[in-house]
Amino acid sequence: MTRSSEFQYPPSYYAASAKPAPESLSLDGEIRCDVCIVGAGYTGLSTAIHLLERGLDVVVLEQARVGWGASGRNGGQIVNSYSRDIDAIESSAGQSVADVLGPLAFEGGRIIRDLVARYNIDCDLKQGGIFAAFNKKQMAELEHQKALWERYGYDRLELLDSSAIGREVATERYVGGLLDHGSGHIHPLNLALGEAAAVRQLGGHIYEHSQVQSVNRNPNGQGGAEVLTEHGRVQARTLVLAGNAYLGGLVSELSAKSMPCGTQVVATEPLSDEQARALIPKDYCVEDCNYLLDYYRLSADKRLLYGGGVVYGARDPADIERLIRPKLLKTFPQLEGVKIDYCWTGNFLMTLSRLPQVGTLGDNIFYSQGCSGHGVTYTHLAGRLLCEKILGESAGFDAFASLKHYPFPGGHRFQAPLSAMGAWYYSMKDRLGL
Structure with missing residues (x-):
């Protein structure tokens, strides 16, 4: 064949x-x-x-x-819940559906860990992940998320203030965060x-x-x-x-x-042990709270894997490093001059x-x-x-x-540009802290 x-x-x-x-x-x-x-x-x-x-x-x-x-x-992050959180299910589908799907929001990570243990899968499993907030509005949303998840029986969360998140991630961009001790990351x-x-x-x-x-x-x-x-x-x-x-x-x-959408990831050259410990001392994975979020973590051989952005309609960008390097350096300016060894893209499927x-x-x-x-x-x-x-x-x-699911506005021909326009709107709100 x-x-x-x-x-x-x-x-x-x-x-x-x-x-x-x-x-x-x-x-x-x-x-x-x-x-x-x-x-x-x-x-x-x-x-x-x-x-x-x-x-x-x-x-x-x-x-x-x-x-x-x-x-x-993918980014290799074990992140609990769904792309829209349980309160969105409460609003759109009602409490009876949320009562079923809410507790299930935390089962996927448990299933992964069970499979890794039961079948002795070597995939560099690490524990813990951080949701990082850029402003007070996002921090308030994380406080709401913590209360929401706890209402559905999940108790592995810890709020981080500005000094606490500064000890976990070597950047000055965040005002706080939410540490999920039940999150983690793997070699996907x-x-x-x-x-x-x-x-x-x-x-x-x-x-x-x-x-x-x-x-x-x-x-x-x-x-x-x-x-x-x-x-x-x-x-x-x-x-x-x-x-x-x-x-x-x-x-x-x-x-x-x-609608298929693309996202991009880069991997740096291996960092020194000192550099890696300085960036993310406890080896957590991190994602920020923006609508078009950035996400990153250290690999087992101490590369920084950094991803972000969405290409609606799943076109492959011509120069992934040019798209991602500025994001990486905005978060970690101390990595100026670091070599990017790998760049790739992959598609995920998005619903309205x-x-x-x-x-x-x-x-x-x-x-x-x-x-x-x-x-x-x-x-x-x-x-x-x-x-x-x-x-x-x-x-x-x-x-x-x-x-319930509905078609994207504009049909197949216009769904990608119209979705990109919507994403631009929400990205502007993120930048302005609205």
Whole structure:
């Protein structure tokens, strides 16, 4: 089979430092299974592990490599809750839905840690993360967030005043912050590769370089689904669509109310032990509170990984370093002259509400998508919820499925420019502290 360079790992720091993976195996021929999963990112891998642990026969199809999309390119931060917080769910969906989804907002990180421990996954897991506030308004929002999360039973948060955050991050930009002791960070591609190894250990099958070309629902009136690749066919009783921003137009219903967006990350050359300790002494990850936020952390080999910004419509910028270096130096001017060794971009899928889209197509096709830039923890939760729904235990899945989603204004042609205009508006409010 032809393996286009388009579907090889992009030249990121994560790809360069990834653990060895088994030789890629493509689907060739026909296979039957209980559940076929499209996409070998976190959603698909978490779903596969949960199903396999419950005794089902699972096949995963991936157009590229395990973790090739957002799962292997993201900022690597384990951040609790959703891209819109629980109070947004209270307002839009009502208290009864929030009562189900609120406690689940903290499950994704626990699932990650459980998988890392249970399957001995080496992914540089570190504990703790900071939300950093630029002004009093953002600090008040963090105080509200702390009270909100505590109302839903989460008690791992610590407010930081200006002097306290100054001890945690070597920058003068912040007036305070919120330390989440239950947050953390990982090497995201190694997490995905470790989860893929767990899938294989449990008896599941992963076929890479096996792009799905079509899906036949209820073939021959026999129920189930038929999934076709260039050289293979999967007959499954149940199908899970877990491609997120890389699902493309495979299923038209799933592209109407979402938009792929790109974000950029750079990795510096390795810093000295002294430099690294001075920047972030306790090795926390950090994200700021702006609408278009910056996020950063230290890698295991003491590089500063710094990301930020959004490209609506998922175009790849021509010069990522030119976009990110000024942000990095504004936060850490002491790194003037530091060399950037890696620059990369990746896509995530955004919804208008910035809450995930979850649901069913017919009786036997299930999907979860649209993490809206907050996917490391949510995708792992989604895997458990998809498993539960397939097995008839559906309270969490059904609560997510009840959330209403609407198309972006302007249709496919104008959704990216109109969203960029909206982001500019909120960015101006951030700058002005409004």
